[in-house]
Amino acid sequence: MKKASSNIMNEMEQTLDILNNIKEVDASPFLITRIQQKIEIDKINSISTPWVFSIAATVFILLCLNVFTIAKKPQMNEVSSLAKNMNLLNNDNFYNEQ
Amino acid sequence: MQFDALFTTYKNMVYNLALQYVQNVEDAEEITQDVFVAIHHSLNTFKQNAEMSTWIYRIAINKSLDFLKAKKRKKRFGFIVSIFENQETMQAHSFNHPGIELEQKQAVQLIFSALNKLNDQQKTALILSKIEQKSQKEVAEIMNLTPKAVESLIVRAKNNVFKNLNNKEGL
Numbered sequence: 047m048k049k050a051s052s053n054i055m056n057e058m059e060q061t062l063d064i065l066n067n068i069k070e071v072d073a074s075p076f077l078i079t080r081i082q083q084k085i086e087i088d089k090i091n092s093i094s095t096p097w098v099f100s101i102a103a104t105v106f107i108l109l110c111l112n113v114f115t116i117a118k119k120p121q122m123n124e125v126s127s128l129a130k131n132m133n134l135l136n137n138d139n140f141y142n143e144q
Numbered sequence: 145m146q147f148d149a150l151f152t153t154y155k156n157m158v159y160n161l162a163l164q165y166v167q168n169v170e171d172a173e174e175i176t177q178d179v180f181v182a183i184h185h186s187l188n189t190f191k192q193n194a195e196m197s198t199w200i201y202r203i204a205i206n207k208s209l210d211f212l213k214a215k216k217r218k219k220r221f222g223f224i225v226s227i228f229e230n231q232e233t234m235q236a237h238s239f240n241h242p243g244i245e246l247e248q249k250q251a252v253q254l255i256f257s258a259l260n261k262l263n264d265q266q267k268t269a270l271i272l273s274k275i276e277q278k279s280q281k282e283v284a285e286i287m288n289l290t291p292k293a294v295e296s297l298i299v300r301a302k303n304n305v306f307k308n309l310n311n312k313e314g315l
Contacts, residue, residue, distance in 0.1 A: 058306045065274045
C-alpha cells in the first residue's frame, strides 16, 4: 500500500518535473514605451485630490445652504394669520372684484 | 530606487510570472504593463521594511489573477462563441508560451490545462515553487502564509493537478 502511494508520488513528481524545463524569456524592449504612455494617459485622466476635495466641499456647502433656507422660510399659515390679524388682504383682489 | 532602474531589474521577473498564469504573450505583456503602472502609482507608499521583489511579486500575482477573472467574465458573456466552441478548445487556441521547447509543448500544455483548474492559492503556490523555483520560505513570504500552510497547499495542488490529468486521460 505504502509502496503504491510512493509510486504515485514519484509519478506525480516526474510529471511535474517537466515544468522545470520552462525557460525564462525576455520581455519586449518596447514595453517601457507603452508603460510610460499608459502612465501619461492616467495622469491626464485623473483629477487631482485637492480638486476632488474642493468640489465635494462646494457641493456640501450648497446643500447646507439649501436646507438652511428651506428650514428658515416662514410657513404659509403664519403669513396668512398675520395678514388676517392686520386686516390685510392675502390675495390679489384689491378692488373687491367678483 | 528610480522607476527606470526598477523596470530594468524586474521586467523579466514580472513578465515571466504573468506568462505562467496566462500562457499567452499578448496577455502577459498587458499584465506587465498594468503591474508597472501600479508600481509607479504606489512607489511612494512602498514600505522599506518589506523586500522590493516580494512587493512586486504580490502586485504581479494580484494583477494576473484579476486579469484571468476578467477574461473569464468576458468569455461568459461571449455566448455566441461558447455555443460553437467549448472552453478547452478556446484555451488551446490562445496557448502561446515562448519559454517552452517545441517537443515538450504538448505535454506542458496538458499540465497547464490541469493547473488552470486549480483555485487561486494552489495555482500560485505551484507556480512559485515549481516553475519560479522559489523555496517554501520565499513562497510563504510572498503569499503571506506560514511555510507549513504553503507545504500543504503545494501537496494539495500537486494531487489536484494529477487528478485533473488522470480525468483528462480517462476521457
